[in-house]
Amino acid sequence: MAEKLILWFDEIGAEHNDLVGKKCANLGEMTKAGLRVPPGFALTVAVYEDFLTRTGAIEEMRHYLSTFSADPKDYAKYEQATEVLRRIAESKAMPKDMEDAIASHYEALCQRTGLADIAVATRSAGAVSHPGQYETFLNVKGKSDLMKNIIKVWSSTFNTRSLIWRAREGLPLEFDPIGVAVLQMVNAKAAGVMFTLNPVNGDPSKISIGANWGLGESVVSGEVDTDEWMIDKVTFEIISRKAAAKTVEHVVDPESGKVVVIDIPTERQTVPCLTDEEVVELAKIGKGIERHYGRAQDIEWAIDKDLPFPQNIFMVQTRPETVWSCQEAKPVLDASKSTVDYVMDIMMAGGKITGEKRWGRGE
Amino acid sequence: MAQERRFVDPHDPSLDIPGTEGWQEMYPYNHLFRKEDPARSYESSQFWFCDVLHTPEPMKPLESWIWIVSRAAYPTARTLCPPPAYGMDRRILNGYNYCGNVPERDPEVQKKRAELFRVRTSYAYKNWEALYDVLWHKKYIALIDELKSIQFPLFPEFEDESVVKESRGYSSFLPLLEAYSKLVNLLYRAWCYHFEFNTLAYGANAAYITAMKRLFPGIGDKSITQTVMGFEAAVFRPPVELQKLAISAVETGVADAILSCAKWEEVPPKLQQTDAGRKWLDQFEVARWPWFEMSCGIGFYDADSSWNDSLDVPLTHIKNYIQALKRGESIMKPLEEVVKERDRVTAEYRSLIKTDEDRETFDRMLGTARLVAPFAEDHIFYHENWFHAVAHRKFRELGRFIVNYDVIEDPQDVWYFNLFELYNVLQDISCGWYTGTVPLGVTYWPPKIRRRKEIMERFREWRPPAALGPAPDVITDANVIALYGVTTELVDTWLEAKEIKPEEVTEIKGYAGSAGVVEGTARLCFTPADISSLKAGDIMVAPTTSPTWAPAFQIISGAVVDVGGTFSHGAIVSREYRLPCVPGTGTATKVIRTGDKIKVDGDNGIVTILERAK
Numbered sequence: 001m002a003e004k005l006i007l008w009f010d011e012i013g014a015e016h017n018d019l020v021g022k023k024c025a026n027l028g029e030m031t032k033a034g035l036r037v038p039p040g041f042a043l044t045v046a047v048y049e050d051f052l053t054r055t056g057a058i059e060e061m062r063h064y065l066s067t068f069s070a071d072p073k074d075y076a077k078y079e080q081a082t083e084v085l086r087r088i089a090e091s092k093a094m095p096k097d098m099e100d101a102i103a104s105h106y107e108a109l110c111q112r113t114g115l116a117d118i119a120v121a122t123r124s125a126g127a128v129s130h131p132g133q134y135e136t137f138l139n140v141k142g143k144s145d146l147m148k149n150i151i152k153v154w155s156s157t158f159n160t161r162s163l164i165w166r167a168r169e170g171l172p173l174e175f176d177p178i179g180v181a182v183l184q185m186v187n188a189k190a191a192g193v194m195f196t197l198n199p200v201n202g203d204p205s206k207i208s209i210g211a212n213w214g215l216g217e218s219v220v221s222g223e224v225d226t227d228e229w230m231i232d233k234v235t236f237e238i239i240s241r242k243a244a245a246k247t248v249e250h251v252v253d254p255e256s257g258k259v260v261v262i263d264i265p266t267e268r269q270t271v272p273c274l275t276d277e278e279v280v281e282l283a284k285i286g287k288g289i290e291r292h293y294g295r296a297q298d299i300e301w302a303i304d305k306d307l308p309f310p311q312n313i314f315m316v317q318t319r320p321e322t323v324w325s326c327q328e329a330k331p332v333l334d335a336s337k338s339t340v341d342y343v344m345d346i347m348m349a350g351g352k353i354t355g356e357k358r359w360g361r362g363e
Numbered sequence: 364m365a366q367e368r369r370f371v372d373p374h375d376p377s378l379d380i381p382g383t384e385g386w387q388e389m390y391p392y393n394h395l396f397r398k399e400d401p402a403r404s405y406e407s408s409q410f411w412f413c414d415v416l417h418t419p420e421p422m423k424p425l426e427s428w429i430w431i432v433s434r435a436a437y438p439t440a441r442t443l444c445p446p447p448a449y450g451m452d453r454r455i456l457n458g459y460n461y462c463g464n465v466p467e468r469d470p471e472v473q474k475k476r477a478e479l480f481r482v483r484t485s486y487a488y489k490n491w492e493a494l495y496d497v498l499w500h501k502k503y504i505a506l507i508d509e510l511k512s513i514q515f516p517l518f519p520e521f522e523d524e525s526v527v528k529e530s531r532g533y534s535s536f537l538p539l540l541e542a543y544s545k546l547v548n549l550l551y552r553a554w555c556y557h558f559e560f561n562t563l564a565y566g567a568n569a570a571y572i573t574a575m576k577r578l579f580p581g582i583g584d585k586s587i588t589q590t591v592m593g594f595e596a597a598v599f600r601p602p603v604e605l606q607k608l609a610i611s612a613v614e615t616g617v618a619d620a621i622l623s624c625a626k627w628e629e630v631p632p633k634l635q636q637t638d639a640g641r642k643w644l645d646q647f648e649v650a651r652w653p654w655f656e657m658s659c660g661i662g663f664y665d666a667d668s669s670w671n672d673s674l675d676v677p678l679t680h681i682k683n684y685i686q687a688l689k690r691g692e693s694i695m696k697p698l699e700e701v702v703k704e705r706d707r708v709t710a711e712y713r714s715l716i717k718t719d720e721d722r723e724t725f726d727r728m729l730g731t732a733r734l735v736a737p738f739a740e741d742h743i744f745y746h747e748n749w750f751h752a753v754a755h756r757k758f759r760e761l762g763r764f765i766v767n768y769d770v771i772e773d774p775q776d777v778w779y780f781n782l783f784e785l786y787n788v789l790q791d792i793s794c795g796w797y798t799g800t801v802p803l804g805v806t807y808w809p810p811k812i813r814r815r816k817e818i819m820e821r822f823r824e825w826r827p828p829a830a831l832g833p834a835p836d837v838i839t840d841a842n843v844i845a846l847y848g849v850t851t852e853l854v855d856t857w858l859e860a861k862e863i864k865p866e867e868v869t870e871i872k873g874y875a876g877s878a879g880v881v882e883g884t885a886r887l888c889f890t891p892a893d894i895s896s897l898k899a900g901d902i903m904v905a906p907t908t909s910p911t912w913a914p915a916f917q918i919i920s921g922a923v924v925d926v927g928g929t930f931s932h933g934a935i936v937s938r939e940y941r942l943p944c945v946p947g948t949g950t951a952t953k954v955i956r957t958g959d960k961i962k963v964d965g966d967n968g969i970v971t972i973l974e975r976a977k
Contacts, residue, residue: 205715234715330717338727339570347448
């Protein structure tokens with residue numbers, strides 16, 4: 001297997017979207033931009049193709065699919081197909097040279113971080129965004145588990161939602177090449193999302209952060225009420241903050257090594273999961289990411305439990321914000337009014353000078 | 364609920380302080396709440412707030428001249444004609460100043476006023492450079508020169524023969540009365556000049572804030588201020604002059620000699636002994652006129668005095684700066700740094716505006732806000748400090764004059780006459796002089812002054828209510844809001860405070876005046892004299908502050924102020940010293956006690972009482 005089928009994040013960038021998939025290209029681009037991204041490498045989409053072809057999996061799948069026909073509305077039928085196709089993919093062993101190449105990268109990663117059998121996350125990376133995400137596996141340790149999980153990521157291209165979507169689009173069902181990102185697990189104390197604008201009104205002078213204790217999964221999936229901060233993008237002043245009652249978090253179970261959902265003890269629920277220092281540092285990083293990409297971003301990040309500030313802050317994903325960025329901007333001030341008109345407005349209206357309610361008042 | 368939005372009526376007997384009966388005669392009749400109608404019913408229907416920003420303490424009769432004069436000199440009501448209001452009505456109650464906004468409710472009249480306001484205000488903004496930067500400064504300095512030239516020489520035993528030969532016709536009593544009248548007239552004139560640009564400056568500032576809040580919902584007041592800062596202003600000069608003197612003292616080797624002096628009177632004899640010392644004294648002499656015409660307080664009280672009248676004060680500042688220099692700290696904050704940060708912040712906000720149309724409006728409004736901003740800082744030096752220092756010196760000169768004719772024993776007793784009584788006293792002395800009789804005041808005034816001193820003592824023990832009369836739904840004067848920080852919200856806080864027991868309060872809300880969070884021991888300071896009680900790291904809790912409370916800000920770790928908004932002195936100075944500050948709390952000095960452990964959250968404008976003093 002050609003060595004270039006696996007690439008370190010610092011070897012790739014946004015221009016390698018088709019080669020390694022969007023998420024990998026993005027992690028590469030962030031690494032290049034000098035951001036603190038968990039170290040790791042990308043398997044190109046070619047590895048996926050290579051795996052399915054050389055193991056004969058694709059032949060078996062085509063054979064099975066030659067007799068498969070179902071209305072895209074027939075969910076149950078596609079569920080059955082998923083079961084078969086995934087079983088085919090996951091029953092195949094990785095070709096030796098492929099396994100060696102991945103293993104040598106994994107070893108290099110262990111060496112680089114100084115951690116034996118380093119825990120990694122294996123994340124899917126399609127060249128285009130798909131409705132219905134492919135799967136991600138967290139806290140993967142050791143070479144043998146890594147191989148198994150990479151195959152599982154690949155086989156997740158046969159999950160039911162994706163199959164139905166491909167059927168609707170008239171795309172081949174047996175084939176959807178994706179890249180895989182293998183990156184160091186952040187032992188997250190807290191994690192969450194960050195928008196480089198105010199998601200409520202599109203105000204571009206703000207940075208908004210949502211966070212929960214533990215791994216970022218609970219925030220990304222939207223299953224918990226999150227702590228929220230609004231930061232001024234220019235001065236990095238924390239303008240508002242909301243401490244939510246956070247009831248559950250995703251953590252790695254130290255015994256099983258699996259990611260589990262646990263209850264947050266009452267006394268910890270309303271404690272803000274970030275310090276002001278961390279909030280401001282995140283905002284500064286967010287502003288830098290936006291500047292790098294030249295547009296508003298929707299970012300995922302995590303804060304490591306063990307590392308000291310600010311080395312504990314990691315960016316794990318960024319993508320363009322799409323809700324407000326695509327809207328046409330309209331003026332909010334009346335350009336026909338002079339300063340004197342404004343002064344008069346204020347005098348007539350009275351009390352409006354302080355405008356909005358001050359934070360913390362009158363809830 | 365309606366009847367709850369009401370403070371105590373200004374005529375309520377509960378406001379009478381036992382033992383002060385007859386206090387009203389200390390002040391002119393038309394500056395008091397009246398017992399008779401129609402004044403009484405107007406006063407009862409009006410909302411009055413206590414002007415603790417300017418008068419945190421009761422005023423002696425002559426100290427009330429400022430409010431007598433400024434009330435009459437408020438010219439913008441009929442010059443600029445702001446459509447919804449005529450400005451401030453004022454009353455004195457138990458020595459305290461109460462302000463009431465006088466609205467115009469007739470839409471027709473409002474319309475007429477609006478037309479005038481538009482034309483006149485636009486003209487003033489367009490010609491600001493000529494009207495303010497050039498003409499205002501010129502006429503203001505000329506006024507102070509004229510004030511300084513007024514003299515009150517003692518009467519001669521016999522008039523000079525020129526009175527006869529040159530057909531002068533009058534004797535020295537007339538120049539005395541003329542000099543006093545001139546003094547009074549100049550007080551009125553100065554206050555007219557003071558108000559000339561007030562509404563324009565605060566209005567443009569408020570308009571800009573409103574626009575910024577619309578462009579960037581939730582933007583902090585502090586960030587808005589940052590886009591306007593970075594200009595030279597007279598009020599920034601005095602500290603700079605002190606810093607320059609400290610630096611020069613260290614560089615020329617006279618620093619230790621200065622540090623060894625506890626009082627200013629020890630400094631000249633010691634420094635006269637060396638060349639470097641004499642040179643430094645010359646520098647000091649140049650710097651102090653006019654830059655040490657700074658009030659040691661807020662400039663409205665006799666006791667505030669000025670640096671020039673109490674050189675121990677600038678000496679203390681200089682010694683503090685010398686010590687900071689010796690610790691290796693840099694004491695001067697270069698303006699270029701402030702300007703650089705202002706330009707960065709402004710450029711960034713500007714680039715975040717989504718449409719070109721809004722960007723143009725923003726540019727226009729920022730331009731006006733920056734144009735007028737220096738006025739806010741300039742007039743504080745020229746008027747509140749320099750002019751008041753000179754005027755108060757004139758009153759003290761009058762005191763010394765009157766002592767010579769035995770009407771008062773101590774020159775400082777002059778402060779127990781009011782502005783109009785003084786003319787009468789001078790006339791009484793004049794008659795006594797030329798008829799060779801004893802002025803009647805010799806027996807009339809001493810018991811009265813003793814009584815007035817007793818009354819003042821009682822006044823000082825009294826806590827004035829924050830407001831009187833019915834609370835309005837909204838406040839409609841840009842000055843009231845921007846300068847006094849009296850907003851609808853603050854009034855609500857006062858209304859709540861009526862109900863609360865101070866000892867049960869654990870949290871007070873105000874403005875985010877200056878960023879940062881600090882915990883420490885609270886110390887209440889009602890006057891600049893209380894600053895000496897502050898210990899390093901204390902959190903100062905004050906009814907109001909002014910730039911001349913500067914020594915406090917070098918010691919404290921945070922500030923909490925009853926009144927004022929983001930543009931108030933306390934907030935501005937705190938930002939300079941990078942201290943957390945929460946102004947506009949309304950009730951801090953009533954709720955917090957010296958010794959309480961408190962937390963000042965300047966990021967959010969919240970003060971938390973962590974632990975009560977035992």
